[in-house]
C-alpha cells in the first residue's frame with residue numbers, strides 16, 4: 001500500500017477539525033448565499049407592466065397576456081419558473097430596475113408544473129376611440145412623472161397624470177361609429193388614433 005501524500009493527509013486533518021463540508025438539506029433548511037440566482041419575483045410596487053422582461057427572456061418563459069375584456073382590462077405577466085434558466089436577464093433589463101429580482105429561493109421542486117408560476121397583474125389603459133391597448137396605467141404614469149412638465153405635449157399623459165391627482169374625472173360620451181377627429185384631441189388615444197386626429201386637424205385628411 002502506498003503512503004498517503006502529505007497534502008491529502010493535511011486535508012484529512014483539517015476536515016476532522018472543521019467538521020463535514022456537506023449540508024443536510026433537505027432534512028435541514030439551508031440559506032443560499034447572497035447573489036444566488038433563485039426564483040424570480042415581481043414587485044407589485046415597482047413593476048410597471050411594460051413587458052421588457054418578457055422581451056429579453058432567452059428561454060421565453062415569461063408569458064404576457066392582455067385581457068381587454070376584463071373589468072378593468074389587465075395585462076398578466078407570468079414567469080414559468082419550471083422553464084426558467086435563472087440567467088437574471090429580466091432583472092438586468094427591467095425598465096424600473098426594481099420590477100423583478102431573483103431571490104435566493106431555490107427549493108422549487110413540485111409535482112404540478114402549472115403551479116410553477118410567478119405572476120403579476122397590471123391595469124391596462126385602452127384607446128377611447130378604437131379600444132386598442134395604449135399601455136399599462138402604471139407604465140404611462142411612470143413615463144409622465146419622468147417627463148415632468150413636458151408631458152403637457154401629450155394629452156393622453158396629461159389626462160392620466162392629472163386624473164391621478166383628481167383634476168380630471170369621468171369619460172366624455174362619444175359616438176362609437178364616428179371616426180376620430182379634432183374633437184377627440186383631449187382623450188386617451190392610441191398612437192394610431194392620435195395620428196389621425198392630428199392629421200385631420202392640420203391637413204383635414
Ligand code: SF4
Nearest residue numbers: 047048051053094099
Ligand atoms: S417593469 Fe420590469 S418587471 Fe415589470 S414588466 Fe417591465 S421589465 Fe418586467
Ligand code: SF4
Nearest residue numbers: 057084085087088090
Ligand atoms: S431569469 Fe432568465 S430565464 Fe428566468 S425569467 Fe428571467 S430572463 Fe427568463
